[in-house]
Amino acid sequence: MSDQPMNKGPHDVGGESAAAVDTIDHGMSFWEKQANGLRSVLSGQRIVRIDELRRAAEDLGNQYSMLAYFERTTSALRTVLLEKGLITESELRAKMDEIRKRFNVPDEMESPLKNASQK
């Protein structure tokens, strides 16, 4: 088994040696809960499929292990939404610019969902 394993994805880690488990649950930040809620609504309605999101995360290759869990899932969701034509790159760029400006207001940063619901 000295050869490089063929087509072994970055996600397929069972059996690899690793350090001790940090048994403390560090919980989730607000944006992670939002990202999870978004993914859950989209997959619940089968607008995107969990298997598509997994595949897109696995395709991150070397970046997979450098990103945290919800960074991977957010990256994967972006890929799949673009593939399906549900968003475009230019729409996403413009919206991200808009949000960056908005986040400069501290009060809005505390409750993005509240602001979204007021629109």
Next chain:
Amino acid sequence: MISRPSTYAPAPGHRFNVGDPVCVKQIYPPGHRRTPYYIRGKQGVIERICGAFPNPEEIAYGFDGEPKKVLYRVRFPQHHVWPSYSGPAHDIIEMELFEHWLVPITAAPKG
């Protein structure tokens, strides 16, 4: 009670039965696969039949996953999966494997 929720799905025409010895195909195709690398080429026994489910290897690329594939749970002795396993001989590991990843052991698995 027309559509009583159930963990299991029908598995028409399933090839294997509970207790059958099987070998996981030792193949390394690219793409989205739900068969962990470490279990490929290993031998186990069918623990239960879960039913026929849409094929995740197809759904992952935007298709509907039809035709469905029969999903089994397969039980493996840890000492067989990991030759250097340090625990007692009776420890086991189980996972779900789709029928197209399994071959009967009596058919002299390749490898």
Next chain:
Amino acid sequence: MSGTKFDFYARKQSAHAHDHDHGHSPGSDHAGDAHTAIEVPREGPPSEFEIMSRAMQEILEAKGVITADQVRSRMEQFEEDLPYRGSRVVARAWLDPEFKQRLLEDGKAACAEMGIDLEADRLIAVENTPAVHNLIVCTLCSCYPRSLLGMPPSWYKSRNYRSRVVFEPRAVLREFGTVLPDRVTVRVHDSNADMRYLVIPLRPAGTEGWDEERLAEILTRDTLVGVTTPSGRR
């Protein structure tokens, strides 16, 4: 490769330039888990990923694909409802042997009896006995019975747990403070496809006469994944 290729990590580097050692090779000599360190809730300005996630939601809202209410109510469900279901189900199983039998035979049907809708999840309950201890992992991603336990804890998603539980389950259990004698079979379940798993722990001595609510309190998330065992003291 494709036209949509995007350097996610470059975005991350710019966001974490000061607090993340990105020269580190994963799985080498580091004592901690890089994932865990990053997953600690952050105060301060939003990261690129937070902005991206927010932007995707707002675009989809504007197009009528989803609504903000749908996302918000899902978030609330993950906070307030889902994490508390699993312990109720197992407490019921401890009190009612016939229910436990039905839970073992068909987890999803038994939950439906209790009015618990597992949605797309299909559930296999596995029972600890004096001779067998069950332990759940998902080596390929982080499959988890979210409809019964809510979101997985950070360790369940960590590379260290996912890598090691399959080949050294007893060592990982010891890190959680769970020491099992060799006579007990450790039965690891790699939750890698359509099924989700729930451990029915052994009911500890000292819980005689307890009602469902009191039993549910000792049935913590960790006991239902199998990394710890419940205690009946106090």
